[in-house]
Amino acid sequence: MLEFLCYISLIVTIVLFYFAYKKLIANLFTQSFLLLGLGLFYFFDIWRYNILLGNYNALEPEFQYDTIFLFYLSAVFIWFGYFISKKTIKVKPFSAIMNRKIIIYRLRILQVISILIHMTMLGYNKLSDSHYLGLLIFVPAIISIISFLNYQKTNDKIDFFFFITLLILFIGPSSRRIYIVLFSIFLIIYLVQNLQKNIKLSALKQFGLISTIIVIFVFLNFLRSGFFDTGELKKEHINKTIDYIENMKSIDTYYNTGYVIKNFPEHFHYYYGETYLTIILGPLPRSIFPWKPISFSTILGSLFVYNDQRVSVEDWSNTGYYSLSPSFVGEAYANGGIIMSIFLSFILGISANIYERKQYSSYIFNNINILKYIPFYSSFFLLFRGAFYDALVMPLYFLLLTIIIIRFISKKEIFVKKGY
Numbered sequence: 001m002l003e004f005l006c007y008i009s010l011i012v013t014i015v016l017f018y019f020a021y022k023k024l025i026a027n028l029f030t031q032s033f034l035l036l037g038l039g040l041f042y043f044f045d046i047w048r049y050n051i052l053l054g055n056y057n058a059l060e061p062e063f064q065y066d067t068i069f070l071f072y073l074s075a076v077f078i079w080f081g082y083f084i085s086k087k088t089i090k091v092k093p094f095s096a097i098m099n100r101k102i103i104i105y106r107l108r109i110l111q112v113i114s115i116l117i118h119m120t121m122l123g124y125n126k127l128s129d130s131h132y133l134g135l136l137i138f139v140p141a142i143i144s145i146i147s148f149l150n151y152q153k154t155n156d157k158i159d160f161f162f163f164i165t166l167l168i169l170f171i172g173p174s175s176r177r178i179y180i181v182l183f184s185i186f187l188i189i190y191l192v193q194n195l196q197k198n199i200k201l202s203a204l205k206q207f208g209l210i211s212t213i214i215v216i217f218v219f220l221n222f223l224r225s226g227f228f229d230t231g232e233l234k235k236e237h238i239n240k241t242i243d244y245i246e247n248m249k250s251i252d253t254y255y256n257t258g259y260v261i262k263n264f265p266e267h268f269h270y271y272y273g274e275t276y277l278t279i280i281l282g283p284l285p286r287s288i289f290p291w292k293p294i295s296f297s298t299i300l301g302s303l304f305v306y307n308d309q310r311v312s313v314e315d316w317s318n319t320g321y322y323s324l325s326p327s328f329v330g331e332a333y334a335n336g337g338i339i340m341s342i343f344l345s346f347i348l349g350i351s352a353n354i355y356e357r358k359q360y361s362s363y364i365f366n367n368i369n370i371l372k373y374i375p376f377y378s379s380f381f382l383l384f385r386g387a388f389y390d391a392l393v394m395p396l397y398f399l400l401l402t403i404i405i406i407r408f409i410s411k412k413e414i415f416v417k418k419g420y
Helices: 002-025 029-052 061-088 104-119 133-154 157-170 176-196 203-225 235-246 253-263 274-281 296-306 313-318 328-358 368-373 376-382 388-409
Strands: 098-102 410-414
Touching (some): 002 029, 002 061, 002 176, 029 061, 029 328, 098 104, 104 157, 133 157, 133 176, 133 368, 176 203, 176 388, 253 296, 253 328, 274 296, 274 388, 296 313, 328 376, 328 388, 368 388, 388 410
Antiparallel strands (some): 098 410
């Protein structure tokens, strides 16, 4: 029976991927990212864990069935929330009236500063030691995107130079989530550009798009190989990358969710929403607020190592900062069991629909203000793998810094909507 469910889940994955791609081409980005997340981190991982890796006995059958049931139940309520809100909740779109005209000399200043951030070695390795200085790595990324948008609008080759240069310099040992957020932004900009020009993606462009996604996937696995720790490419880095790809090790939500179901509330008490407070309390310095909660991916890694909820941040650091991907429904279950899982799945579906109707990404070339909302598309994908905090923190940082940067490099200008 378990094997049968695994192959059914694989079929569901293929169907979801097909519709996700169709929605992506049709510029229905929220639906597309939702379907990709559901397919990859829910249903594909059921097949990967049991068939590809053959881990039939690593998790007891009763918890496997419970996990599969919870994944399907969550998916049903996500789509129930999505479609019911479409008919019952009225939504006003984000304002697209007040545009901001770029002041070129200010943009040039930030373009040069962004390069200096890297050239003076204020980049990833040093910045990663500081939670707040680490935000600076977003500046070159944001400036690169703005340079690309301005190049598309003005055809200024200086902007194209800074776009390419900053993009190349950005490559380094940063969080994989940052790359996923950035790729989603450029992907949406590319698709919107074709939409505005009424260009239908040819078979060759679609092949190029799929190939790019595969290259990004390989690169994300290469980041885990340890190459950037040494700066010297060795055979072991290539072998590790191949191993990560062959075993799809970055997709590990199924077992982790089963672990949560097995241990909550039998061995560990529910968190009752505490882990979701990290998105609000996360920016507070722990030296002043030592009581602030940590993300559930961190908690789950510590539970797995120590088998004890009374674990401090220092204990977690002793594990080498070991963390695990809980999945959206895994974290929900740890906060209140199946009731919380159903409720939050329903809320996620509603949120996705509201965001899709509020966000008009097709105006991004006319209204730079819209840029700050684009990264949240990636959250609807990342939520299915990592913790709530992990999926939202990067887009939130991007939002805040983009607001500051746009206000610095631009001035108000009226943009008249032609209709939606």
